[in-house]
Amino acid sequence: MTADTAIAGGTIVGPDGVRPGTLVLRDGRIAGIAEPDDPVTAAETIDARGLHVLPGAIDIHCHIRAPAFPERATVRSETAACAAGGVTTVFEMPITDPCCNTPAQVAMRRDHFARHAHVDFALYAAPRALTEAAFDALAEAGVVALKIFTTPAPPGRHREFDGLAWPDAADQRRVLELAARTGLPVVVHAEHPQLLARAATEAETLDRARAATHEAARPALAEALAVAQLLTLNIDAGAKLHIAHVTSAATLDVLRRFAGSSDVSAETCPHYLRHTRADVDRVGVCGKINPPVRGEADRQALWEALADGTIAHVTTDHAAFAAAEKAAHEGDFLAAPPGHPGLEVLLPTMLDGVAEGRLTLAEAVRLVAGAAADRFALDEKGRLVPGAQADIVLVDLAGRTEIDAARMMTAARDVARLSHGISLGGRIARTLVAGRTVWDGRLRGEAGLGRFVRPHRMQERTP
DSSP: OEEEEEEEEEEEEETTEEEEEEEEEETTEEEEEEOTTSOOEEEEEEEOTTOEEEEOEEEEEEEOOTTSOTTTOOHHHHHHHHHHTTEEEEEEOSOSSSOSOSHHHHHHHHHHHHHHOSSEEEEEEOOOSOSHHHHHHHHHTTOSEEEEESSOOOTTOTTTTTTTBOOSHHHHHHHHHHHHHHTOOEEEEOOOHHHHHHHHHHHTTSOTTSHHHHHHHSOHHHHHHHHHHHHHHHHHHOOOEEEOOOOOHHHHHHHHHTTTSSSEEEEEOHHHHHOOHHHHHHHGGGGOOSSOOOOHHHHHHHHHHHHHTSOOEEOOOEEOOOHHHHHTTTTOTTTSOOOBOOTTTHHHHHHHHHHTTSSOHHHHHIIIIIHHHHHTTBTTSSSOOTTSBOOEEEEEEEEEEEOOGGGOOSTTGGGOTTTTTOEEEEEEEEEEETTEEEESSSBOSOTTOOOBOOOBOOOOOOO
16 A cells, blocks of 8 residues: 555544554545555654554634734634644634624634634534525525524624624524524524623623623523523424533533423533633633633533533633733622633543543544534545545543643634643644644644635545
């Protein structure tokens, strides 16, 4: 067998199991998997002895916001963080200025990302107009999914949320019905607006410097009720509904009660799996995230939901802010901007779960790669099989990931305080996108090599 690149000596984590072998790459794709002793002639051979060979992670929930807000981050900085974190495809959310809500905005962002990305990318859009023509146009533009909030636009951010904020249940039902026609998933930030409004008023009387006050302003009940409403609406609407960033045991109970009622999936994030409100109190407003990081019982419930399949995806909800933006509201959880960087801890968090015995390696790979490829129709990604794009991560399960703020690639390294100083089992040794090394302890290759990815079905190919 001949190849451009052979990844030899490692243990391959494929859909049919974990076994030693040589991964054979040609023209940016996986040409085949050879037995360890089979002869392979390659222009480049990567020594993977002692390493496990995984499909690259797919982060289905990320906020880079480019080309707006360059003081926070850029496509170059955040896709460099993707490469360092083993994320080979990143889904960019539509919150930017202006909101990504038309085919023209999709095209503008696609072209901007294509000039600067180190990894592949897909784009979400917001459904600004609830018409068949508008939804069909967004699907034709190549978006990977649609995104909405069940809450009103935050004050002063209407341009960023134009088409995203649909607090009325009748509008939510229309979004689901129209999305079902296109086949695109609808990803929803689900919190009940009336409960949030009442809770926010009551939280004004509490100590604004405490993480518990932020949680009181966005209670778990608001998340659970919004999810229950969406799941009820979707029984008739029939959309591919996806619930973003689940945080609470209450919401997990709702998801289990509605299991099988419609086509529904859900995600959680590393910050909810690793941290509690005590950690947020420790780091201050840099740890403010919407919905909030909650208590230990919720954290354990989320791990249990990964184990039993209630949650099938782990993603970052990465959100970069300038340090000055967070610092301006230090001591005020109600006023501070919400969000935390996560691109460099997504896969390491899953590897740490493997090290702790919470997950098998195959389960971890499914949560950050295979399930995303299936749910969002990216059949050329998410698994190590002949014909798939050669998006690959080499990991050392015996190593450790030590998060040092000074060495993080994200531009928001100074506000990534929940991650500063943590130690995780497992280490990313190398990241490849379409067969090219983009990370091996340092950033490799040029910006602009990442490709725009749209939903598709993989053609049958002969290895």
